[in-house]
Amino acid sequence: MDIAQNILLTIMTAATPLLIAAIGELVVERSGVLNLGVEGMMVIGAVCGFAATILTGSPWLGMLAAIAAGAVASLLFGVLTLSLAANQVATGLSLTLLGLGLSGMIGESFVGSAGIKLASLDIPVLSDIPLIGRLIFGQDPIFYLSLILTGGVAWFLFRTRAGLTLRAIGDNHASAHALGINVLKIRYLAVMFGGACAGLAGAHLSLVYTPQWVENMTAGRGWIALALVVFASWRPWRVLGGAYLFGAVSIGQLHAQALGFGIPSQFLSALPYVATIVVLVIISRDRRLTLMNTPASLGQPFVPDR
Amino acid sequence: MRIELQKRPTPSALYAVLSPFIALGLTLVAGAILFMALGKNPFDALYSFFIEPLTEVWSIHELTVKAAPLILIAVGLSVCYRSNNWNIGAEGQFIMGGILGSLVPILMPGFQSWLTLPLMLLLGMAGGAAWGAIPAFLKTRFNTNEILVSLMLVYTAQLFLDWLARGVLRDPNGNNFPGSIRFPSAAQLPEIMPSQGSAHYGILLSIIAAVIIWFMLRFTLNGFQVRVLGANPRAGRFAGFSQTRMTFFAFLLSGGLAGLAGIAEVSGAIGQLRETISPGYGFTAIIVAFLGRLSPLGAIAAGFMLALTYLGGEAAQMTLGISDKVGRVFQGLLLFFVLGCDTLINYQVRLVLRKAAPAAGGQG
Numbered sequence: 253m254d255i256a257q258n259i260l261l262t263i264m265t266a267a268t269p270l271l272i273a274a275i276g277e278l279v280v281e282r283s284g285v286l287n288l289g290v291e292g293m294m295v296i297g298a299v300c301g302f303a304a305t306i307l308t309g310s311p312w313l314g315m316l317a318a319i320a321a322g323a324v325a326s327l328l329f330g331v332l333t334l335s336l337a338a339n340q341v342a343t344g345l346s347l348t349l350l351g352l353g354l355s356g357m358i359g360e361s362f363v364g365s366a367g368i369k370l371a372s373l374d375i376p377v378l379s380d381i382p383l384i385g386r387l388i389f390g391q392d393p394i395f396y397l398s399l400i401l402t403g404g405v406a407w408f409l410f411r412t413r414a415g416l417t418l419r420a421i422g423d424n425h426a427s428a429h430a431l432g433i434n435v436l437k438i439r440y441l442a443v444m445f446g447g448a449c450a451g452l453a454g455a456h457l458s459l460v461y462t463p464q465w466v467e468n469m470t471a472g473r474g475w476i477a478l479a480l481v482v483f484a485s486w487r488p489w490r491v492l493g494g495a496y497l498f499g500a501v502s503i504g505q506l507h508a509q510a511l512g513f514g515i516p517s518q519f520l521s522a523l524p525y526v527a528t529i530v531v532l533v534i535i536s537r538d539r540r541l542t543l544m545n546t547p548a549s550l551g552q553p554f555v556p557d558r
Numbered sequence: 559m560r561i562e563l564q565k566r567p568t569p570s571a572l573y574a575v576l577s578p579f580i581a582l583g584l585t586l587v588a589g590a591i592l593f594m595a596l597g598k599n600p601f602d603a604l605y606s607f608f609i610e611p612l613t614e615v616w617s618i619h620e621l622t623v624k625a626a627p628l629i630l631i632a633v634g635l636s637v638c639y640r641s642n643n644w645n646i647g648a649e650g651q652f653i654m655g656g657i658l659g660s661l662v663p664i665l666m667p668g669f670q671s672w673l674t675l676p677l678m679l680l681l682g683m684a685g686g687a688a689w690g691a692i693p694a695f696l697k698t699r700f701n702t703n704e705i706l707v708s709l710m711l712v713y714t715a716q717l718f719l720d721w722l723a724r725g726v727l728r729d730p731n732g733n734n735f736p737g738s739i740r741f742p743s744a745a746q747l748p749e750i751m752p753s754q755g756s757a758h759y760g761i762l763l764s765i766i767a768a769v770i771i772w773f774m775l776r777f778t779l780n781g782f783q784v785r786v787l788g789a790n791p792r793a794g795r796f797a798g799f800s801q802t803r804m805t806f807f808a809f810l811l812s813g814g815l816a817g818l819a820g821i822a823e824v825s826g827a828i829g830q831l832r833e834t835i836s837p838g839y840g841f842t843a844i845i846v847a848f849l850g851r852l853s854p855l856g857a858i859a860a861g862f863m864l865a866l867t868y869l870g871g872e873a874a875q876m877t878l879g880i881s882d883k884v885g886r887v888f889q890g891l892l893l894f895f896v897l898g899c900d901t902l903i904n905y906q907v908r909l910v911l912r913k914a915a916p917a918a919g920g921q922g
Contacts, residue, residue: 288705328894331561331898332894332897332898335560335561335563336561336563336897336898336901336905336907337563337901337905338897338898338900338901339897339900341644341705342639342844342848342893342897343894343897345646345844345893346845346890346893346894346897347890347894349841349842349844349845349886349889349890349893350887350889350890350891350893350894351890352886352890353883353884353885353886353887353888353889353890354886354887354890356881356883356886357881357883357884357886357887360881360883471713472709472710472713475706475709475710478706479703479706479710482703482706516721516725518717518718518720518721519717519721521717522713522714522717522718525710525711525713525714526710526714528706528710529696529702529706529707529710529711532696532702532703532706532707533696533700533702536700536701536702536703537700537701537702539701542701555563555565555905
């Protein structure tokens with residue numbers, strides 16, 4: 253039982269950064285903006301979180317620094333795509349390229365330093381429940397945050413007026429504008445929320461998952477998070493399911509590598525990426541269903557006429 | 559404070575020419591600030607980054623070695639992006655081209671004739687095109703997002719190459735080091751002036767490809783279809799142009815050119831198949847394509863510019879002790895500024911300082 257519990261625990265740890273980054277991007281895309289810079293914001297969050305932790309000695313401050321860094325990075329994207337109506341696909345890509353370069357530069361002097369792990373936060377009494385206690389109530393703080401974020405976003409999008417406004421903008425920005433809604437302002441807020449989430453996801457990598465800094469340590473997780481949003485047809489709870497599925501795939505391949513089986517490790521390492529493609533194909537096969545779920549203004553620039 | 563955009567009646571011809579240069583200027587200013595923040599004299603740093611590599615013959619040779627793959631890939635991507643197909647997996651297609659082309663000298667080291675190189679280059683193109691066909695097929699058949707698929711295929715290709723270079727294609731007499739046998743000279747893309755420096759014929763391939771594709775875009779029906787379907791898919795459909803065929807064309811072309819760049823790099827610059835064969839050329843080429851304003855001829859100039867950031871990074875590391883990662887930062891900044899400046903072509907940009915009337919909205 254202990255082994256099963258440990259495996260489940262590692263799956264949850266692997267899924268958490270994917271979940272957080274994807275939930276953030278989900279809000280961004282629901283507002284009609286496609287930010288392909290998740291990978292870049294995530295890696296900036298990872299390096300800033302790690303650096304701030306080393307410099308201040310507090311992983312909590314590191315976590316806050318990562319959130320702030322992700323939000324600032326997303327603001328760059330916002331100015332270009334929202335205020336200057338630049339192409340969202342290309343701008344998102346450039347954010348990823350810039351993030352990978354910048355993080356390599358910032359992190360150069362931190363390569364090899366021992367990190368400080370964000371201590372797990374055992375919730376009294378509940379964490380002593382047999383079997384599930386340690387799994388759900390004996391985790392790191394970012395894990396709890398990921399669940400709160402998922403629930404909070406689901407509630408916000410589908411149960412509040414502001415969430416309805418945000419979805420309206422994503423589905424038809426011209427009509428929303430005509431109704432007097434400030435499209436660009438709400439998109440700015442959504443983009444920055446996405447950036448903060450990506451930064452937090454990065455902090456989870458460098459403060460919890462493997463408390464150290466390695467260049468390019470996100471290893472495509474930002475892109476997998478983007479795929480998760482499509483996979484979940486832009487619904488928060490489905491993102492949760494998808495993230496845990498991918499967590500299971502990536503942990504499963506690690507265990508398979510440890511056991512050998514005679515399969516080359518590179519093939520197993522490729523599994524999460526191949527799985528992403530397979531899942532994307534399955535989910536997008538039905539063109540009608542995809543069209544129904546996708547925010548209709550996704551990726552289109554909006555310039556208010558005055 | 560906010561930025562107001564006013565659509566121009568027609569795109570500005572002036573800014574269409576100026577915008578890449580404004581972007582370059584802004585990148586240099588941002589670079590100077592960055593170097594100052596690192597505690598270096600910005601003028602010395604910019605000099606050693608952008609000028610010093612151009613002062614010696616050997617390093618100009620190096621420049622062409624780095625520019626060749628960037629231009630080849632960017633030419634294909636220009637066509638791809640113009641037609642509204644988002645292939646961002648050129649890095650993977652580059653790798654697959656390198657692998658498939660390398661099979662000739664690795665599996666048949668005895669086959670050394672004038673046919674060896676052309677066969678390798680052809681196989682390289684085929685490898686890249688095949689890898690590029692996957693996202694095209696999935697997009698047209700299953701409506702799958704080509705951006706994510708082409709990117710996932712980059713990671714897959716990298717791992718596949720790693721496995722080959724450490725496993726089945728490893729040189730049996732290589733003391734267990736990863737990497738294939740060294741290619742025989744018949745399988746190496748020759749150097750143009752071996753006594754002077756390392757420039758190989760890959761750069762010639764790049765420029766020829768750029769001119770051919772430029773001609774295709776400008777003067778053929780196919781090129782017209784690329785432009786129409788990219789600018790206005792509805793109009794393209796009314797004209798009877800097939801979106802499916804265009805997607806395949808764009809991905810096969812850009813994949814094929816990336817694959818050609820891959821085998822040219824392996825056979826011209828490296829001389830063997832290694833576990834990594836690219837310092838991110840496939841991604842940098844995206845910047846090249848945009849800096850060249852998605853024109854094949856523009857890609858030539860932009861390719862040399864971005865090649866300079868690779869060399870400048872190395873130079874700045876040696877002379878100033880600045881991290882060579884600064885080159886990557888420059889590349890990212892440059893794309894940011896290029897995209898921002900392109901707004902000037904279609905819009906008049908005004909900075910409004912006073913607070914807007916509530917109904918007019920837009921705050922940033």
